[in-house]
Amino acid sequence: MRYSALELLKQGLSGNKAWPRLWRSPAPKPAYDALIIGGGGHGLATAYYLARNHGMTNVAVLEKGYLGSGNIGRNTTIVRANYLLPGNSEFYSHSLKLWEGMETDLNFNAMHSQRGIINLFHSDGQRDAFARRGNAMINQGDDAILLDREGVRREVPYLDFDQTRYPIYGGLWHKRGGTARHDAVAWGYARGADQRGVDLIQNCEVTGFLIENGAVQGVQTTRGEIRAPKVGMVVAGRSGQVAEMAGFRLPIESHILQAFVTEGLKPCIDQVITYGMGHFYISQSDKGGLVFGGDLDFYASYAQRGNLPMAEHVVEAGMTLMPMIGKAKMLRSWGGIMDMTPDGSPIIDHSPVQGLYVNAGWCYGGFKAVPASGWCMAHLMATDTVHEIARRYRLDRFRTGHLIDEEATGSQHNLH
Protein backbone atom coordinates (compact mmCIF):
# COMPACT_ATOMS: atom_id res chain seq x y z
CA MET A 1 0.00 0.00 0.00
CA ARG A 2 1.14 3.53 -0.80
CA TYR A 3 0.40 5.98 1.98
CA SER A 4 -1.38 9.16 0.87
CA ALA A 5 -3.99 11.63 2.09
CA LEU A 6 -6.58 9.82 -0.02
CA GLU A 7 -5.66 6.45 1.53
CA LEU A 8 -5.92 7.99 4.99
CA LEU A 9 -9.41 9.23 4.19
CA LYS A 10 -10.48 5.88 2.69
CA GLN A 11 -9.18 3.91 5.67
CA GLY A 12 -10.70 6.36 8.14
CA LEU A 13 -14.12 6.04 6.52
CA SER A 14 -13.94 2.25 6.66
CA GLY A 15 -13.05 2.07 10.37
CA ASN A 16 -9.25 1.77 9.93
CA LYS A 17 -9.58 -2.01 9.62
CA ALA A 18 -7.75 -2.64 6.38
CA TRP A 19 -4.29 -1.16 7.09
CA PRO A 20 -1.82 -3.92 6.15
CA ARG A 21 1.04 -4.96 8.43
CA LEU A 22 4.19 -2.96 7.82
CA TRP A 23 6.28 -6.07 7.11
CA ARG A 24 5.90 -9.85 6.81
CA SER A 25 7.18 -12.27 9.42
CA PRO A 26 8.87 -14.99 7.34
CA ALA A 27 10.65 -18.10 8.62
CA PRO A 28 14.38 -18.01 7.79
CA LYS A 29 15.39 -19.75 4.55
CA PRO A 30 18.47 -22.05 4.66
CA ALA A 31 20.49 -19.69 2.43
CA TYR A 32 20.57 -16.10 1.13
CA ASP A 33 22.84 -13.99 -1.06
CA ALA A 34 23.55 -11.74 1.92
CA LEU A 35 22.80 -11.56 5.63
CA ILE A 36 22.71 -8.52 7.86
CA ILE A 37 23.15 -9.08 11.59
CA GLY A 38 21.22 -6.44 13.55
CA GLY A 39 17.81 -4.92 12.94
CA GLY A 40 18.63 -1.43 14.17
CA GLY A 41 18.64 1.71 12.05
CA HIS A 42 21.90 0.92 10.28
CA GLY A 43 21.08 -2.73 9.55
CA LEU A 44 17.64 -1.91 8.18
CA ALA A 45 18.95 0.98 6.07
CA THR A 46 21.66 -1.33 4.70
CA ALA A 47 19.01 -3.88 3.72
CA TYR A 48 16.87 -1.21 2.11
CA TYR A 49 19.70 0.28 0.02
CA LEU A 50 21.00 -3.19 -0.94
CA ALA A 51 17.60 -3.80 -2.53
CA ARG A 52 16.94 -0.28 -3.80
CA ASN A 53 20.38 0.72 -5.09
CA HIS A 54 21.89 -2.64 -5.99
CA GLY A 55 18.92 -4.91 -6.76
CA MET A 56 20.00 -7.41 -4.07
CA THR A 57 16.76 -8.75 -2.62
CA ASN A 58 17.64 -12.30 -1.58
CA VAL A 59 18.73 -10.83 1.73
CA ALA A 60 17.76 -11.38 5.38
CA VAL A 61 18.12 -9.14 8.41
CA LEU A 62 18.66 -11.20 11.58
CA GLU A 63 17.60 -9.43 14.76
CA LYS A 64 17.95 -11.02 18.17
CA GLY A 65 15.06 -9.06 19.71
CA TYR A 66 12.45 -7.06 17.85
CA LEU A 67 13.20 -4.50 15.14
CA GLY A 68 14.12 -1.20 16.71
CA SER A 69 14.73 -2.60 20.21
CA GLY A 70 18.30 -1.28 20.34
CA ASN A 71 19.72 2.22 20.16
CA ILE A 72 17.61 3.23 17.19
CA GLY A 73 14.62 3.34 19.55
CA ARG A 74 16.56 4.81 22.49
CA ASN A 75 18.30 7.88 21.15
CA THR A 76 17.47 11.55 21.58
CA THR A 77 16.70 11.88 17.85
CA ILE A 78 19.10 14.66 16.85
CA VAL A 79 19.97 14.91 13.17
CA ARG A 80 22.76 17.26 12.07
CA ALA A 81 25.68 17.77 9.69
CA ASN A 82 27.98 19.96 11.76
CA TYR A 83 31.27 18.10 11.63
CA LEU A 84 34.69 19.64 11.21
CA LEU A 85 37.09 16.99 9.93
CA PRO A 86 37.52 15.54 6.45
CA GLY A 87 35.98 12.09 6.53
CA ASN A 88 33.15 13.05 8.85
CA SER A 89 32.31 16.29 7.09
CA GLU A 90 31.38 14.84 3.68
CA PHE A 91 29.81 11.72 5.18
CA TYR A 92 27.37 13.56 7.45
CA SER A 93 26.65 16.13 4.76
CA HIS A 94 25.57 13.29 2.47
CA SER A 95 23.53 11.81 5.29
CA LEU A 96 21.62 15.03 5.89
CA LYS A 97 20.77 15.27 2.18
CA LEU A 98 19.42 11.72 2.34
CA TRP A 99 17.37 12.68 5.41
CA GLU A 100 15.86 15.54 3.45
CA GLY A 101 14.48 13.14 0.82
CA MET A 102 13.96 10.10 3.04
CA GLU A 103 10.28 10.41 3.86
CA THR A 104 9.34 10.78 0.20
CA ASP A 105 11.67 7.97 -0.79
CA LEU A 106 10.30 5.61 1.88
CA ASN A 107 6.71 6.89 1.62
CA PHE A 108 6.79 6.97 5.42
CA ASN A 109 6.38 9.76 7.95
CA ALA A 110 9.51 9.81 10.11
CA MET A 111 8.55 13.24 11.53
CA HIS A 112 11.85 14.72 10.37
CA SER A 113 11.80 18.29 11.66
CA GLN A 114 14.51 20.75 10.62
CA ARG A 115 13.97 22.96 13.63
CA GLY A 116 17.62 23.99 13.91
CA ILE A 117 20.36 23.34 16.45
CA ILE A 118 22.19 25.94 18.50
CA ASN A 119 25.53 24.90 20.03
CA LEU A 120 26.28 27.43 22.75
CA PHE A 121 29.78 28.69 23.50
CA HIS A 122 31.00 30.32 26.69
CA SER A 123 34.53 31.64 26.11
CA ASP A 124 36.68 33.30 23.43
CA GLY A 125 38.47 30.02 22.79
CA GLN A 126 35.21 28.18 22.27
CA ARG A 127 34.03 30.93 19.93
CA ASP A 128 37.14 30.45 17.78
CA ALA A 129 36.59 26.72 17.68
CA PHE A 130 32.96 27.12 16.65
CA ALA A 131 33.82 29.76 14.03
CA ARG A 132 36.27 27.28 12.53
CA ARG A 133 33.70 24.50 12.63
CA GLY A 134 31.08 26.78 11.04
CA ASN A 135 33.49 27.65 8.22
CA ALA A 136 34.15 23.96 7.60
CA MET A 137 30.42 23.31 7.45
CA ILE A 138 29.89 26.12 4.94
CA ASN A 139 32.85 24.94 2.84
CA GLN A 140 31.25 21.51 2.78
CA GLY A 141 28.05 23.08 1.41
CA ASP A 142 26.06 22.93 4.63
CA ASP A 143 24.73 25.84 6.68
CA ALA A 144 26.10 27.58 9.77
CA ILE A 145 25.50 30.97 11.38
CA LEU A 146 27.67 32.32 14.17
CA LEU A 147 25.40 34.10 16.66
CA ASP A 148 26.62 36.58 19.24
CA ARG A 149 25.08 36.74 22.70
CA GLU A 150 22.22 38.98 21.57
CA GLY A 151 21.58 36.73 18.59
CA VAL A 152 21.21 33.77 20.94
CA ARG A 153 18.95 35.80 23.23
CA ARG A 154 16.64 36.60 20.29
CA GLU A 155 16.23 32.89 19.51
CA VAL A 156 16.19 31.38 22.99
CA PRO A 157 15.39 34.15 25.49
CA TYR A 158 14.60 31.72 28.33
CA LEU A 159 18.22 30.66 28.92
CA ASP A 160 19.97 32.00 32.01
CA PHE A 161 21.98 34.85 30.51
CA ASP A 162 22.76 36.31 33.91
CA GLN A 163 24.78 33.46 35.34
CA THR A 164 28.28 34.73 35.88
CA ARG A 165 30.10 31.40 36.15
CA TYR A 166 29.58 30.29 32.54
CA PRO A 167 28.19 33.31 30.67
CA ILE A 168 26.79 32.64 27.21
CA TYR A 169 29.05 34.29 24.61
CA GLY A 170 27.08 33.11 21.57
CA GLY A 171 26.15 30.03 19.58
CA LEU A 172 26.64 28.22 16.31
CA TRP A 173 23.27 27.88 14.61
CA HIS A 174 22.78 24.98 12.17
CA LYS A 175 19.33 25.58 10.74
CA ARG A 176 19.04 22.38 8.71
CA GLY A 177 19.71 20.33 11.82
CA GLY A 178 16.84 19.08 13.94
CA THR A 179 15.11 15.91 15.06
CA ALA A 180 13.15 12.93 13.71
CA ARG A 181 11.05 10.24 15.32
CA HIS A 182 13.63 7.53 15.98
CA ASP A 183 11.56 4.35 15.81
CA ALA A 184 9.64 5.56 12.76
CA VAL A 185 12.98 5.66 10.94
CA ALA A 186 13.49 1.96 11.73
CA TRP A 187 9.91 1.15 10.70
CA GLY A 188 10.19 3.11 7.46
CA TYR A 189 13.39 1.37 6.37
CA ALA A 190 12.00 -2.01 7.50
CA ARG A 191 8.84 -1.54 5.47
CA GLY A 192 10.82 -0.38 2.42
CA ALA A 193 13.18 -3.36 2.61
CA ASP A 194 10.33 -5.83 3.15
CA GLN A 195 8.41 -4.42 0.19
CA ARG A 196 11.44 -5.14 -1.99
CA GLY A 197 11.61 -8.77 -0.83
CA VAL A 198 14.09 -8.64 2.08
CA ASP A 199 13.24 -11.10 4.90
CA LEU A 200 13.19 -9.42 8.32
CA ILE A 201 13.68 -12.14 10.89
CA GLN A 202 13.09 -11.18 14.51
CA ASN A 203 13.94 -13.19 17.64
CA CYS A 204 16.87 -14.67 15.77
CA GLU A 205 20.18 -14.21 17.59
CA VAL A 206 23.43 -14.88 15.79
CA THR A 207 25.48 -17.14 18.06
CA GLY A 208 28.41 -18.04 15.81
CA PHE A 209 29.92 -17.88 12.33
CA LEU A 210 30.52 -20.52 9.68
CA ILE A 211 34.01 -19.73 8.39
CA GLU A 212 35.96 -21.92 5.94
CA ASN A 213 39.45 -21.09 4.64
CA GLY A 214 39.21 -17.56 6.00
CA ALA A 215 35.91 -16.81 4.22
CA VAL A 216 32.48 -16.51 5.79
CA GLN A 217 29.90 -19.11 4.70
CA GLY A 218 27.03 -18.13 6.96
CA VAL A 219 26.00 -17.91 10.59
CA GLN A 220 24.65 -20.05 13.42
CA THR A 221 21.54 -18.63 15.02
CA THR A 222 18.99 -19.51 17.68
CA ARG A 223 16.76 -20.46 14.71
CA GLY A 224 19.29 -22.71 12.98
CA GLU A 225 22.13 -22.36 10.54
CA ILE A 226 21.74 -19.82 7.71
CA ARG A 227 24.25 -19.73 4.87
CA ALA A 228 25.37 -16.75 2.79
CA PRO A 229 28.62 -15.70 1.07
CA LYS A 230 28.26 -12.13 2.39
CA VAL A 231 27.48 -11.11 5.95
CA GLY A 232 27.23 -7.57 7.32
CA MET A 233 27.82 -7.07 11.02
CA VAL A 234 25.69 -4.09 12.10
CA VAL A 235 25.16 -4.61 15.81
CA ALA A 236 26.21 -1.27 17.37
CA GLY A 237 26.84 -1.81 21.11
CA ARG A 238 27.34 -5.55 20.64
CA SER A 239 30.04 -5.16 17.97
CA GLY A 240 32.87 -6.36 20.21
CA GLN A 241 31.01 -9.53 21.18
CA VAL A 242 29.93 -10.42 17.64
CA ALA A 243 33.44 -9.77 16.23
CA GLU A 244 34.83 -12.09 18.88
CA MET A 245 32.54 -14.86 17.58
CA ALA A 246 34.17 -14.36 14.17
CA GLY A 247 37.63 -14.56 15.71
CA PHE A 248 38.86 -10.96 15.63
CA ARG A 249 39.01 -8.02 18.00
CA LEU A 250 37.59 -4.57 17.29
CA PRO A 251 38.99 -1.37 18.84
CA ILE A 252 35.65 -0.76 20.53
CA GLU A 253 34.50 -0.42 24.13
CA SER A 254 30.82 -0.49 25.01
CA HIS A 255 29.59 2.24 27.36
CA ILE A 256 26.19 3.40 28.55
CA LEU A 257 24.51 6.61 27.50
CA GLN A 258 21.35 7.73 29.26
CA ALA A 259 18.48 9.92 28.14
CA PHE A 260 15.60 11.53 30.00
CA VAL A 261 12.12 12.82 29.20
CA THR A 262 9.73 15.00 31.17
CA GLU A 263 5.95 15.04 31.21
CA GLY A 264 4.33 16.61 28.13
CA LEU A 265 4.35 20.41 28.15
CA LYS A 266 3.02 23.05 25.80
CA PRO A 267 5.54 24.03 23.10
CA CYS A 268 8.32 26.00 24.76
CA ILE A 269 11.63 24.89 23.17
CA ASP A 270 11.73 25.33 19.41
CA GLN A 271 15.26 24.21 18.58
CA VAL A 272 17.80 21.71 19.81
CA ILE A 273 20.14 23.41 22.28
CA THR A 274 23.50 22.14 23.49
CA TYR A 275 25.35 23.54 26.49
CA GLY A 276 29.03 24.25 25.92
CA MET A 277 30.07 24.13 29.59
CA GLY A 278 28.22 21.09 30.87
CA HIS A 279 27.00 17.72 29.75
CA PHE A 280 23.52 18.74 28.68
CA TYR A 281 21.48 19.07 25.50
CA ILE A 282 17.73 19.38 25.04
CA SER A 283 14.87 19.48 22.57
CA GLN A 284 11.11 19.13 22.86
CA SER A 285 9.35 16.17 21.30
CA ASP A 286 6.21 16.55 19.23
CA LYS A 287 4.28 14.99 22.13
CA GLY A 288 5.52 17.82 24.36
CA GLY A 289 8.09 16.02 26.52
CA LEU A 290 11.45 17.72 27.05
CA VAL A 291 13.99 15.20 25.80
CA PHE A 292 17.48 15.65 27.19
CA GLY A 293 20.75 13.92 27.83
CA GLY A 294 24.40 14.41 28.66
CA ASP A 295 27.46 12.23 28.62
CA LEU A 296 28.41 8.58 29.03
CA ASP A 297 28.24 6.87 32.39
CA PHE A 298 32.04 6.46 31.99
CA TYR A 299 32.32 2.73 32.82
CA ALA A 300 32.16 -0.05 30.23
CA SER A 301 28.94 -2.09 30.39
CA TYR A 302 26.37 -4.02 28.35
CA ALA A 303 23.47 -2.96 30.58
CA GLN A 304 20.78 -0.93 28.83
CA ARG A 305 20.43 1.30 31.87
CA GLY A 306 22.59 3.88 33.56
CA ASN A 307 23.23 5.11 37.06
CA LEU A 308 22.08 7.95 39.30
CA PRO A 309 25.33 9.98 39.50
CA MET A 310 25.15 10.75 35.76
CA ALA A 311 21.41 11.45 35.99
CA GLU A 312 22.11 13.98 38.75
CA HIS A 313 25.01 15.51 36.83
CA VAL A 314 22.93 16.03 33.67
CA VAL A 315 20.01 17.54 35.56
CA GLU A 316 22.35 19.91 37.42
CA ALA A 317 23.88 21.08 34.14
CA GLY A 318 20.39 21.61 32.70
CA MET A 319 19.35 23.68 35.70
CA THR A 320 22.34 26.01 35.40
CA LEU A 321 21.51 26.73 31.76
CA MET A 322 17.75 26.71 31.83
CA PRO A 323 16.40 27.04 35.40
CA MET A 324 12.80 26.98 34.14
CA ILE A 325 12.98 23.23 33.48
CA GLY A 326 13.14 22.66 37.24
CA LYS A 327 9.36 22.95 37.25
CA ALA A 328 8.90 20.00 34.90
CA LYS A 329 8.40 16.48 36.27
CA MET A 330 10.74 13.85 34.91
CA LEU A 331 8.77 10.97 33.42
CA ARG A 332 11.38 8.35 32.60
CA SER A 333 15.00 7.67 31.80
CA TRP A 334 16.68 4.86 29.93
CA GLY A 335 20.07 3.84 28.55
CA GLY A 336 21.61 2.39 25.44
CA ILE A 337 24.90 0.60 24.74
CA MET A 338 27.33 2.81 22.81
CA ASP A 339 29.98 1.28 20.56
CA MET A 340 32.82 3.70 21.36
CA THR A 341 35.91 3.80 19.13
CA PRO A 342 39.22 5.36 20.29
CA ASP A 343 38.72 8.38 17.98
CA GLY A 344 34.94 8.72 18.22
CA SER A 345 34.43 8.04 14.50
CA PRO A 346 32.85 4.95 12.95
CA ILE A 347 34.05 1.99 10.89
CA ILE A 348 32.52 0.84 7.58
CA ASP A 349 34.98 -1.62 6.12
CA HIS A 350 36.00 -5.17 5.27
CA SER A 351 36.88 -7.37 8.23
CA PRO A 352 39.80 -9.80 8.49
CA VAL A 353 37.32 -12.54 7.42
CA GLN A 354 36.55 -12.54 3.69
CA GLY A 355 32.90 -11.75 2.96
CA LEU A 356 32.28 -10.41 6.47
CA TYR A 357 31.84 -6.62 6.58
CA VAL A 358 31.95 -4.36 9.64
CA ASN A 359 29.67 -1.42 10.34
CA ALA A 360 30.33 -0.23 13.89
CA GLY A 361 31.69 2.46 16.18
CA TRP A 362 28.81 4.92 15.93
CA CYS A 363 29.36 6.06 19.50
CA TYR A 364 26.51 8.35 20.53
CA GLY A 365 26.06 9.97 17.14
CA GLY A 366 24.83 7.20 14.89
CA PHE A 367 21.17 8.14 14.52
CA LYS A 368 21.85 10.97 12.11
CA ALA A 369 24.21 8.67 10.22
CA VAL A 370 21.58 6.00 9.52
CA PRO A 371 20.85 6.89 5.86
CA ALA A 372 24.47 7.42 4.76
CA SER A 373 25.69 4.44 6.75
CA GLY A 374 23.10 2.16 5.12
CA TRP A 375 23.97 3.67 1.73
CA CYS A 376 27.72 3.06 2.11
CA MET A 377 27.40 -0.33 3.82
CA ALA A 378 25.11 -1.55 1.02
CA HIS A 379 27.67 -0.32 -1.52
CA LEU A 380 30.45 -2.16 0.32
CA MET A 381 28.50 -5.41 0.57
CA ALA A 382 27.21 -5.33 -3.01
CA THR A 383 30.42 -4.26 -4.77
CA ASP A 384 33.10 -5.37 -2.28
CA THR A 385 34.59 -1.87 -2.52
CA VAL A 386 34.50 0.94 0.02
CA HIS A 387 32.22 3.84 -0.93
CA GLU A 388 34.06 7.09 -1.68
CA ILE A 389 32.44 9.08 1.15
CA ALA A 390 33.22 6.36 3.72
CA ARG A 391 36.81 5.89 2.57
CA ARG A 392 38.29 7.22 5.80
CA TYR A 393 36.21 4.91 8.01
CA ARG A 394 38.82 2.19 7.67
CA LEU A 395 39.43 -0.40 10.32
CA ASP A 396 43.21 -0.23 9.93
CA ARG A 397 43.36 3.48 10.85
CA PHE A 398 43.70 2.43 14.48
CA ARG A 399 46.87 0.57 13.54
CA THR A 400 48.29 3.21 11.18
CA GLY A 401 47.34 6.18 13.38
CA HIS A 402 45.12 7.97 10.82
CA LEU A 403 42.49 8.78 13.42
CA ILE A 404 39.49 11.06 12.82
CA ASP A 405 39.37 12.62 16.27
CA GLU A 406 36.61 15.25 16.00
CA GLU A 407 36.81 16.32 19.64
CA ALA A 408 40.60 16.09 19.91
CA THR A 409 40.34 14.19 23.16
CA GLY A 410 42.92 11.52 22.27
CA SER A 411 42.65 7.78 22.12
CA GLN A 412 40.35 7.11 25.00
CA HIS A 413 36.99 5.57 24.16
CA ASN A 414 34.91 7.11 26.91
CA LEU A 415 36.04 10.68 26.27
CA HIS A 416 34.49 10.92 22.80
Ligand SMILES: Cc1cc2nc3c(=O)[nH]c(=O)nc-3n(C[C@H](O)[C@H](O)[C@H](O)COP(=O)(O)OP(=O)(O)OC[C@H]3O[C@@H](n4cnc5c(N)ncnc54)[C@H](O)[C@@H]3O)c2cc1C
Ligand atom coordinates in the same frame (compact mmCIF):
# COMPACT_ATOMS: atom_id res chain seq x y z
C1 LIG B 1 20.47 7.75 24.98
C2 LIG B 1 21.00 7.85 23.58
C3 LIG B 1 20.94 9.05 22.91
C4 LIG B 1 21.42 9.16 21.60
N1 LIG B 1 21.22 10.33 20.93
C5 LIG B 1 21.59 10.42 19.63
C6 LIG B 1 21.27 11.60 18.91
O1 LIG B 1 20.61 12.50 19.41
N2 LIG B 1 21.69 11.69 17.61
C7 LIG B 1 22.40 10.69 17.03
O2 LIG B 1 22.79 10.85 15.87
N3 LIG B 1 22.66 9.53 17.69
C8 LIG B 1 22.26 9.37 18.96
N4 LIG B 1 22.49 8.19 19.64
C9 LIG B 1 23.26 7.12 18.99
C10 LIG B 1 22.46 6.25 18.05
O3 LIG B 1 21.23 5.89 18.62
C11 LIG B 1 23.27 5.00 17.71
O4 LIG B 1 24.57 5.35 17.30
C12 LIG B 1 22.65 4.19 16.57
O5 LIG B 1 21.27 4.01 16.79
C13 LIG B 1 23.36 2.84 16.47
O6 LIG B 1 23.04 2.12 15.33
P1 LIG B 1 21.74 1.15 15.21
O7 LIG B 1 20.52 1.97 15.11
O8 LIG B 1 21.97 0.24 14.08
O9 LIG B 1 21.84 0.39 16.60
P2 LIG B 1 20.82 -0.58 17.32
O10 LIG B 1 19.42 -0.09 17.21
O11 LIG B 1 21.35 -0.83 18.68
O12 LIG B 1 20.92 -1.89 16.41
C14 LIG B 1 21.77 -2.99 16.63
C15 LIG B 1 20.90 -4.23 16.67
O13 LIG B 1 21.71 -5.39 16.66
C16 LIG B 1 21.02 -6.38 17.40
N5 LIG B 1 21.98 -7.43 17.77
C17 LIG B 1 23.04 -7.34 18.60
N6 LIG B 1 23.68 -8.52 18.69
C18 LIG B 1 23.02 -9.37 17.88
C19 LIG B 1 23.17 -10.75 17.55
N7 LIG B 1 24.16 -11.49 18.08
N8 LIG B 1 22.29 -11.32 16.68
C20 LIG B 1 21.27 -10.59 16.13
N9 LIG B 1 21.08 -9.28 16.42
C21 LIG B 1 21.93 -8.68 17.29
C22 LIG B 1 20.49 -5.61 18.60
O14 LIG B 1 19.43 -6.30 19.24
C23 LIG B 1 20.05 -4.29 17.95
O15 LIG B 1 18.68 -4.29 17.61
C24 LIG B 1 22.02 8.04 20.96
C25 LIG B 1 22.07 6.82 21.64
C26 LIG B 1 21.53 6.70 22.93
C27 LIG B 1 21.53 5.37 23.62
